[in-house]
Amino acid sequence: MAEQAVSHTLTGFSDAATAFVSALEGNRRRIAARAGLSATELRALFHVAQVVSITPKDLAAYLGMTTGAVTAISRRLVETDHLQRIDHPADRRSLYLELSPHGDQVMTEIHRDFKAMLADSTGSLTAPELETFSKALRAVSGEVRARLSSD
Numbered sequence: 460m461a462e463q464a465v466s467h468t469l470t471g472f473s474d475a476a477t478a479f480v481s482a483l484e485g486n487r488r489r490i491a492a493r494a495g496l497s498a499t500e501l502r503a504l505f506h507v508a509q510v511v512s513i514t515p516k517d518l519a520a521y522l523g524m525t526t527g528a529v530t531a532i533s534r535r536l537v538e539t540d541h542l543q544r545i546d547h548p549a550d551r552r553s554l555y556l557e558l559s560p561h562g563d564q565v566m567t568e569i570h571r572d573f574k575a576m577l578a579d580s581t582g583s584l585t586a587p588e589l590e591t592f593s594k595a596l597r598a599v600s601g602e603v604r605a606r607l608s609s610d
Contacts (some may be wrong), residue, residue, distance in 0.1 A: 487501065503522060518533070543557055544556060
């Protein structure tokens, strides 16, 4: 006789954190679809936007992918005018990836829309509640990152 299946349901803060991350992931999928990008392409674009200039090797390390896979992703992002290749000043065999003017415009719009969505989503919170929530979210994020880096 087969064993009864068990539901693995989170409660409390764990449930709230999972729901928040899931909502953000849904938003990321929506952003990617609107921009005509895959989730990985969008992740790459966000990282390049954050660090400003990066080698394909470093982008591959960030994404946890091979340099060959990142070559394909960066080629597509260059072809769609989201990224541009910049010659490495000290190494003719290397290059940097940076946002193109179009990619910069896309990221500006994505950030504007994201801030507006969050502002609308937190409209019921008072300024002190929002500040407390922001501090708590930063603290928990920092602790999670610290635990990941110690593994």
